[in-house]
Amino acid sequence: MSDMLRAPAEVKYADELDYLESVDTGVKPYSWRLSPRMVRLFVLGSERADGLDRDIPQKWFGDRSFVERSIVTLASDRGLLLIGDPGTGKSWLAELLAAAICRNSTLVVQGTAGTTEDHIKYSWNVSMVIAKGQSRESMIPSPIMTAMEQGVLGRFEELTRSTSDVQDALISILSEKYVSIPELNDDNIVFAKPGFSIIATANSRDRGVNDLSSALKRRFNFVRIPVVTNKRSEAEIVRFRTEELLRRHHVELDVPPTLLDILLQSFADLRAAAASATSDDEKLESALSTAEQIGVLEDAILHSQFFGDRTLRAGTLAGSLVGSLARRSPEDLAILNKYLHAVVEPRAKQDGGEWNEFLDGGRETIAALS
Amino acid sequence: MTAPATVGAFGALREQLTDAAAAFADGPDALADILTGLVDDVDRALGERLEIFPVCHHSPASALAMVRRLRQKQPRVIYLELCEDLQPVLTELRNCRLPVAVQAFASQLDGFPAAWAPLSVIAPVTEASAEYQAIAYALETPGVELVLVDRSTDHVFQWSPRDETPAADESAPEPTGDDSEGQAALHGDAVGVEIGALRPGFAELEAYLLHHGKVRHWSEWWDSYVERPLATADHDTYRQVMVLIGSLFRRLRPSASQRNDRDEDRERYMWTRIRQHLAATGADPEECLYICGAFHAASRVEQFGLDSSAPDFDITPRTATAWQYGLIPSSHSAIEAQFGLAPGSVSIAAAAWSKAVSASGLKPYRLSGQRGSTIRRGRIKAATGAAGPVADRLSGFLATAPTPDGLDEAELRGWCVDIVRLARRNGYLASTADAIAVFETSILLAGLRNRARPTPYDFADAAVTCIEKDVVPGRRDVRRLCEILLGGDRVGQVGYDALPPLARDVLHRLQPLGLDLEKRTVQRALLDLQSNPELAGCSDLLWMLRHLLPPGAVRPIMGERRLGHRSLQESWDLALGRHQRALIELGYEGVTIEQVLEQRLRRAAHGPDATAVSALTAVEDAITLLNSPRLVDELGSRAVELLASERTVDDAPEVLRRIRRLLAHHQATASRLPAWCGAFVTTGYAHYCTLLPTAVVDEDTGVRQVGAMLGFLFSMESLALSLGCDRSQLELALAQSHPQAPPKVALLWAAHHQLGMLPLAELRTRCRELLTNPLVVPAFPQYLSGFVHALEPVPGLAPFVVETMSTAFAQLPDPVLLPWLPTLVTTLREHGPELVPLLVREAGRTFPGTLAALDSWVPPWSGTAPAGAPAVPDRPVGQVHALLADHREPVDAVAALLGVEGGWQHGDDRATATSIAALVHAHPDTAEAIATLLGLPPDAGAGAAS
Numbered sequence A: 001m002s003d004m005l006r007a008p009a010e011v012k013y014a015d016e017l018d019y020l021e022s023v024d025t026g027v028k029p030y031s032w033r034l035s036p037r038m039v040r041l042f043v044l045g046s047e048r049a050d051g052l053d054r055d056i057p058q059k060w061f062g063d064r065s066f067v068e069r070s071i072v073t074l075a076s077d078r079g080l081l082l083i084g085d086p087g088t089g090k091s092w093l094a095e096l097l098a099a100a101i102c103r104n105s106t107l108v109v110q111g112t113a114g115t116t117e118d119h120i121k122y123s124w125n126v127s128m129v130i131a132k133g134q135s136r137e138s139m140i141p142s143p144i145m146t147a148m149e150q151g152v153l154g155r156f157e158e159l160t161r162s163t164s165d166v167q168d169a170l171i172s173i174l175s176e177k178y179v180s181i182p183e184l185n186d187d188n189i190v191f192a193k194p195g196f197s198i199i200a201t202a203n204s205r206d207r208g209v210n211d212l213s214s215a216l217k218r219r220f221n222f223v224r225i226p227v228v229t230n231k232r233s234e235a236e237i238v239r240f241r242t243e244e245l246l247r248r249h250h251v252e253l254d255v256p257p258t259l260l261d262i263l264l265q266s267f268a269d270l271r272a273a274a275a276s277a278t279s280d281d282e283k284l285e286s287a288l289s290t291a292e293q294i295g296v297l298e299d300a301i302l303h304s305q306f307f308g309d310r311t312l313r314a315g316t317l318a319g320s321l322v323g324s325l326a327r328r329s330p331e332d333l334a335i336l337n338k339y340l341h342a343v344v345e346p347r348a349k350q351d352g353g354e355w356n357e358f359l360d361g362g363r364e365t366i367a368a369l370s
Numbered sequence B: 001m002t003a004p005a006t007v008g009a010f011g012a013l014r015e016q017l018t019d020a021a022a023a024f025a026d027g028p029d030a031l032a033d034i035l036t037g038l039v040d041d042v043d044r045a046l047g048e049r050l051e052i053f054p055v056c057h058h059s060p061a062s063a064l065a066m067v068r069r070l071r072q073k074q075p076r077v078i079y080l081e082l083c084e085d086l087q088p089v090l091t092e093l094r095n096c097r098l099p100v101a102v103q104a105f106a107s108q109l110d111g112f113p114a115a116w117a118p119l120s121v122i123a124p125v126t127e128a129s130a131e132y133q134a135i136a137y138a139l140e141t142p143g144v145e146l147v148l149v150d151r152s153t154d155h156v157f158q159w160s161p162r163d164e165t166p167a168a169d170e171s172a173p174e175p176t177g178d179d180s181e182g183q184a185a186l187h188g189d190a191v192g193v194e195i196g197a198l199r200p201g202f203a204e205l206e207a208y209l210l211h212h213g214k215v216r217h218w219s220e221w222w223d224s225y226v227e228r229p230l231a232t233a234d235h236d237t238y239r240q241v242m243v244l245i246g247s248l249f250r251r252l253r254p255s256a257s258q259r260n261d262r263d264e265d266r267e268r269y270m271w272t273r274i275r276q277h278l279a280a281t282g283a284d285p286e287e288c289l290y291i292c293g294a295f296h297a298a299s300r301v302e303q304f305g306l307d308s309s310a311p312d313f314d315i316t317p318r319t320a321t322a323w324q325y326g327l328i329p330s331s332h333s334a335i336e337a338q339f340g341l342a343p344g345s346v347s348i349a350a351a352a353w354s355k356a357v358s359a360s361g362l363k364p365y366r367l368s369g370q371r372g373s374t375i376r377r378g379r380i381k382a383a384t385g386a387a388g389p390v391a392d393r394l395s396g397f398l399a400t401a402p403t404p405d406g407l408d409e410a411e412l413r414g415w416c417v418d419i420v421r422l423a424r425r426n427g428y429l430a431s432t433a434d435a436i437a438v439f440e441t442s443i444l445l446a447g448l449r450n451r452a453r454p455t456p457y458d459f460a461d462a463a464v465t466c467i468e469k470d471v472v473p474g475r476r477d478v479r480r481l482c483e484i485l486l487g488g489d490r491v492g493q494v495g496y497d498a499l500p501p502l503a504r505d506v507l508h509r510l511q512p513l514g515l516d517l518e519k520r521t522v523q524r525a526l527l528d529l530q531s532n533p534e535l536a537g538c539s540d541l542l543w544m545l546r547h548l549l550p551p552g553a554v555r556p557i558m559g560e561r562r563l564g565h566r567s568l569q570e571s572w573d574l575a576l577g578r579h580q581r582a583l584i585e586l587g588y589e590g591v592t593i594e595q596v597l598e599q600r601l602r603r604a605a606h607g608p609d610a611t612a613v614s615a616l617t618a619v620e621d622a623i624t625l626l627n628s629p630r631l632v633d634e635l636g637s638r639a640v641e642l643l644a645s646e647r648t649v650d651d652a653p654e655v656l657r658r659i660r661r662l663l664a665h666h667q668a669t670a671s672r673l674p675a676w677c678g679a680f681v682t683t684g685y686a687h688y689c690t691l692l693p694t695a696v697v698d699e700d701t702g703v704r705q706v707g708a709m710l711g712f713l714f715s716m717e718s719l720a721l722s723l724g725c726d727r728s729q730l731e732l733a734l735a736q737s738h739p740q741a742p743p744k745v746a747l748l749w750a751a752h753h754q755l756g757m758l759p760l761a762e763l764r765t766r767c768r769e770l771l772t773n774p775l776v777v778p779a780f781p782q783y784l785s786g787f788v789h790a791l792e793p794v795p796g797l798a799p800f801v802v803e804t805m806s807t808a809f810a811q812l813p814d815p816v817l818l819p820w821l822p823t824l825v826t827t828l829r830e831h832g833p834e835l836v837p838l839l840v841r842e843a844g845r846t847f848p849g850t851l852a853a854l855d856s857w858v859p860p861w862s863g864t865a866p867a868g869a870p871a872v873p874d875r876p877v878g879q880v881h882a883l884l885a886d887h888r889e890p891v892d893a894v895a896a897l898l899g900v901e902g903g904w905q906h907g908d909d910r911a912t913a914t915s916i917a918a919l920v921h922a923h924p925d926t927a928e929a930i931a932t933l934l935g936l937p938p939d940a941g942a943g944a945a946s
Helices: A014-023 A036-044 A064-075 A090-102 A126-132 A143-150 A164-175 A214-219 A231-249 A257-276 A290-307 A314-325 A331-351 A354-369 B011-024 B030-047 B060-073 B084-095 B130-140 B153-158 B203-213 B218-231 B235-251 B258-281 B332-339 B345-360 B394-399 B409-425 B432-448 B456-467 B478-485 B501-509 B533-548 B580-587 B593-606 B612-626 B629-645 B652-669 B675-697 B703-715 B717-722 B727-736 B742-754 B760-772 B777-790 B795-811 B814-830 B832-846 B851-855 B877-886 B888-898 B910-922 B924-934 B938-945
Strands: A079-084 A108-110 A122-124 A139-141 A153-157 A178-180 A189-191 A197-203 A220-225 B051-055 B077-083 B100-106 B119-125 B145-150 B288-293 B324-329 B523-528 B554-558 B569-574
Touching: A014 A036, A014 A090, A036 A064, A036 A090, A036 B432, A064 A079, A064 A090, A064 A197, A064 A220, A064 B432, A064 B456, A079 A090, A090 A153, A090 A197, A108 A143, A122 A126, A139 A143, A143 A153, A143 A164, A143 A178, A143 A189, A164 A178, A164 A197, A164 A214, A214 A220, A220 B456, A231 A257, A231 A290, A257 A290, A257 A314, A257 A331, A257 A354, A290 A314, A314 A331, A314 A354, A331 A354, B011 B030, B011 B394, B030 B051, B030 B235, B051 B060, B051 B130, B051 B235, B060 B130, B060 B218, B060 B235, B060 B288, B060 B345, B077 B084, B077 B119, B077 B130, B077 B258, B084 B100, B084 B130, B084 B145, B084 B153, B084 B324, B119 B130, B119 B153, B119 B332, B130 B145, B130 B288, B145 B258, B203 B218, B218 B235, B218 B345, B218 B456, B235 B394, B258 B288, B324 B580, B332 B345, B409 B432, B409 B456, B409 B478, B432 B456, B456 B478, B501 B533, B501 B580, B501 B593, B523 B533, B533 B554, B533 B569, B533 B593, B533 B612, B593 B612, B593 B629, B612 B629, B612 B652, B629 B675, B652 B675, B652 B703, B675 B703, B675 B717, B675 B727, B675 B742, B703 B717, B703 B742, B703 B777, B717 B727, B727 B742, B742 B760, B742 B777, B742 B795, B760 B777, B760 B795, B777 B795, B777 B814, B795 B832, B877 B888, B888 B924, B910 B924
Parallel strands: A079 A197, A079 A220, A108 A153, A153 A197, B051 B288, B077 B145, B077 B288
Antiparallel strands: A122 A139, A178 A189, B100 B119, B100 B324, B523 B569, B554 B569
């Protein structure tokens, strides 16, 4: 394990990738390091039937066809746009794909309102320009341009957060596959090498902020990642991610399965309530994604570790849940209060156990917040 | 399973499997048992003297193998796994456009729980199915007998557990897929039976197969791993593989479930029937073919095989339930929804069938007369397909990968181009570049999924990847478009000749409309009954159909029919073609529509949950739709019985509304009232008089109900008394009524007033007392609401209600008034049609019409001068007038003092006199003082003032 706070996937899973590359006999498109089947295997984990000597754990949990469609898109001429609610694992999938395909998942442009075309193409080292004039040396290539030069995957996070003119700079990159540098007289075109493609992610909640133009839409294949609602796979995701986070914090603390169940159940209930709500005021602002669950659990664990008795308790979990989900006062608080009253209270009466403690913890936090 | 290891054709395979089991299994040889058991099952099924032909439903491979076998063997008897009582309907298939479903239907149950009614069983038939090939062969070839051997539809329900409503017994009917076209609901809630249902018995096995097959749905797995490899297989391979799969699913399933028992009972049933038939006809088993699901081919019941010595299965007699049989239209999506298949899978199977037929050059069998088909009549040839010794084809099939039939580039290219065109038509910004991308992605996806060529499912995934963006622009998304492209939903139609007599009669009687009612589109019929009086029959029929069919089937756009009203022009939206099933199911209930309607009306009035209202509704329908006085009398008498036996008055408002309407209709159209009407009124009078004292104190009975009771009693009173009722009944009832709730108290006061027991002045005093009593004021709105309800029974109370309401507005404190206002508004709206116009009219009469007049307006009930009413007698006016005219100066001075403007008017018209009289009357002291001053006798002033 490296001493990085968060190692990128290609570093973290370097062993696995090395191993897979060594056993990969499939046809590799362009300059891919792994064949499409091995990429899928890396992301979704191995099975006995794959006949590998070592076990490859599953890293992304979701429908297999999403991964297959994503891989196939990257092997084709088009860019890949992963679209979905916040916290559905879009960026994680993008990172895994980039790591598996080209061992470099760090060529990332983060789309924000302040992203400019320079961030996508290139900018200039001003002092060097003054000293030596405009040349390839004084040019600062963007991550996307670097990806083009190296024939690897570039990533664009939150594509719809950046403004339309910035988005449109991608059109020529995706269709012509080169960037021209008019400031230079010679060597003024950077051609993309085979293997270059773009994985973009977009948040479906941001729809309407900066809508993609039809021209850009045409150059991307959309893969919609839904919120995980299958309880079993959700439990696996939460466990997998929390363990990883705890390892990072060096926390030795067990998550009792009953508490994990309570967390999953409460999210499932809140999602059901949000689905039946008729107006925005009746649903929580949070998308209630799996990532949110992980956040709640991590928060509760850290709280128990540093301020509690090093045991995760239902009350702490409830406090963390309310604290994370109540973003608007009083709307969100009212919804959570209603949830505690109408759902948790009867359940606590019926099942007893840790639901009682969960109820008390939730009420205390709501009282403290309101 | 202790078959000797190397005996028979499958010895080598058996040995190989035993070795494999020994190598992989740790414990005792359960695995070996299963694996060798599979081979034993195959061995056994193929060794049977009667040739068993295993099939799977909606499998083109099965259908192809069936055609090949039938052409080769030309059997003389075909035993088919299908409910035996459906046989007579099968010949009607030739009049239909497939897919249709054979249906058994029973609405009058005998021997089943009444809650199950109506019972309906359907068996859909598609062209791309083995069973259709067998049926067509048998029905089209002279000398061939088709014998259905499965349990009857009656047994389907006999074998259902009694404590639950029977569900589809062949597979879980999960309504999946896009129901937007409304085709998925074509089967209604019928129980589906299918020939050759083949699916893993428990979820884990299915999940395992799907996971390792890298597919999402069972249909897709079947298509990839069984359907395509078997499409070109020879007869022996086909049979062996199918039995093997049937055996696999049979052995790997939860044991001891009730369903297993039923499956085995069905096998016993079928073998028993086959043996009985063979014994009865003496047919040669060599010339027979037994077609059943692969699952049943691998049967291990003791009755299996012609040589079995086990006794026949004891077949229970059918219940006395009268089953009706017919055909209803079906559709691919309905079949998919009913049997839990992947959306589009039946369409894909149909497309695969037609492709395979043209590729193989085989001539499939078709029923003559089938729409869109050419007649091919076969001839019996000498049987050439005698089963030879069984050779092991399984080892080869299992050991080698299926030979891919290569990438059909042209087909895939066609799909890509078509999907882009279809997408564009549905609002997507798809272009040729997308077609190329879909093509490329399909191939890449197939490669990633370890397939030699893209399946339709891969193609659909690729199309979704490349064309679907963040929003769906139209009604259909790309996945749905792919389904349409890959075959599309096909909806069957039952031909005229195969329809039940009722449906044929309906179509025949609607012929004058000049529309093709068998079309599935909505058609507009325009009926001008004045210029085309011959269309009156059509109109009658349409109104009856509207009553009997689901809402969308026939819909009046213009025109209505109610008591005493018939439109001169009508226009209708007719969608009988789309609702063919509903029409056909009506046909099971009777021979003509009138008969069915009469039955339904009778059932409504005589059913266990019938009420007086439902009976009166039936009476109304009988008058408007059937015009049958005999039925009206019968239903009316039933209404009287029901009313007399009712113990609640919940329906009183509805009863009142309906009987009023019916009375008005009869009084207007007949010279004398029908006997049942009189009986209803007298019974109702006595009934409501009896129930009134309890209703007014019962908390569950609303004020509306009590109001309606009183309404009945008062408005029917004269008729009731003329028919021999006694008014003392009512007086006694009122005397016994002691309501507690304020609205009911108010109602009762109104009733007392109506009967003359409570004068208006007294009523007014009571209200005034209520308003002055601070303890009661908060409840005053409730009294008012009672008075509002009293407008129904006592319409003469309207001025008083307006008065009370106005007083309440004027005097109620805001904290009481404001919360009450919304309640008042909603109450009034609820009773709007009847009460509000009354109140508004009365208020219009009472209040001044203009804003200016409002300032000087004095409410008529205020006790001072009622505006506009001559309150002074006319007699003294002339005298006073003369007096005032003689002394103008003091009069002008007094007028100036009092602030009265205007000059002297000439003439002795009545208006002037009245206004003067009013003036004098308003100020009697002044008048008297002036009279004294003028030296007039004192009675002159008094006379003027009085």
